[in-house]
Amino acid sequence: MKRFSSLTLLAVALSLPSLSMASGETTKPLVKKYHERIITKLPQPDYTKEDIETEIEFGHQLASKILGKYPPLKDDKLNRYVNEVGQLLAMHSKRPELTYHFIVLDTPIINAFSTPGGYIFITKGALDQVEDEAELAAILAHEIGHVELRHYVKKIGLKSQKSSGEKSLMAILSGGGTAAVSAFNQAIDETMDILFKEGLHSKKDEFAADEYATWLLVNSGYDPTALKRYFQHIAKIKSQQTAVLTHTHPPLSERIQKLTQMIDKNHLDQAKLAKLEDRFNENAQ
Numbered sequence: 001m002k003r004f005s006s007l008t009l010l011a012v013a014l015s016l017p018s019l020s021m022a023s024g025e026t027t028k029p030l031v032k033k034y035h036e037r038i039i040t041k042l043p044q045p046d047y048t049k050e051d052i053e054t055e056i057e058f059g060h061q062l063a064s065k066i067l068g069k070y071p072p073l074k075d076d077k078l079n080r081y082v083n084e085v086g087q088l089l090a091m092h093s094k095r096p097e098l099t100y101h102f103i104v105l106d107t108p109i110i111n112a113f114s115t116p117g118g119y120i121f122i123t124k125g126a127l128d129q130v131e132d133e134a135e136l137a138a139i140l141a142h143e144i145g146h147v148e149l150r151h152y153v154k155k156i157g158l159k160s161q162k163s164s165g166e167k168s169l170m171a172i173l174s175g176g177g178t179a180a181v182s183a184f185n186q187a188i189d190e191t192m193d194i195l196f197k198e199g200l201h202s203k204k205d206e207f208a209a210d211e212y213a214t215w216l217l218v219n220s221g222y223d224p225t226a227l228k229r230y231f232q233h234i235a236k237i238k239s240q241q242t243a244v245l246t247h248t249h250p251p252l253s254e255r256i257q258k259l260t261q262m263i264d265k266n267h268l269d270q271a272k273l274a275k276l277e278d279r280f281n282e283n284a285q
């Protein structure tokens with residue numbers, strides 16, 4: 001927990017410029033589409049202030065557990081850069097009640113994952129396959145999608161009200177006793193299994209996060225083909241490095257196919273938005 005709290009200090013002031021400001025008029029019709037396609041489809045908040053508090057606390061505990069599995073990368077420059085790219089995306093996301101944290105993990109495994117409440121992790125192995133800033137943004141945006149669309153929260157049925165289930169953090173906080181504590185810990189273990197062993201078991205949720213990510217890239221001024229391009233690089237890797245990712249997500253070939261359909265249908269490949277290969281190389285190499 002101690003190691004984790006020092007990481008939260010990485011939420012530094014932004015020094016990277018906002019890309020959507022730079023790309024100006026050309027993105028306007030696409031951003032309008034983003035609002036039509038994604039924002040209007042986001043679930044209407046059917047959760048309470050207490051549910052949000054629960055989600056954030058749950059995410060915090062889960063993040064600590066993840067940091068027990070993989071250590072954070074000791075590279076301040078790279079951590080700061082990843083966090084800044086993530087915060088640029090977060091400015092365009094739609095859950096203002098959340099503070100996002102972006103953390104690089106020191107492992108060659110190729111993966112990225114998120115917790116409820118807004119903790120986003122990317123591995124050094126995944127970063128090593130990235131070719132430009134838009135691809136980095138794409139990976140983070142997919143994870144922001146899982147948080148915004150509340151996939152894990154729904155999967156494990158995490159709510160604050162005692163009546164909604166025993167996995168009630170609020171019950172623990174108000175002295176729910178050992179049964180509630182063990183139920184909460186069980187929910188943490190269950191989510192660890194979803195993240196590292198089983199996946200969400202929902203192609204629909206994964207494709208929704210890919211679609212969300214692509215529109216978030218547009219809205220933030222990044223090349224909307226970046227997620228597809230990144231998948232194309234890692235689809236060529238045949239090693240244990242991608243085992244967890246391929247086991248917990250739909251096949252990359254299907255995700256590439258879905259993204260291609262979406263990009264073609266919306267003419268997103270004509271958007272000519274920022275890739276920022278040089279800026280990525282300056283900060284990540």
Ligand SMILES: [Zn+2]
Pocket residue numbers: 142146206209249
């Ligand atoms: Zn995913």
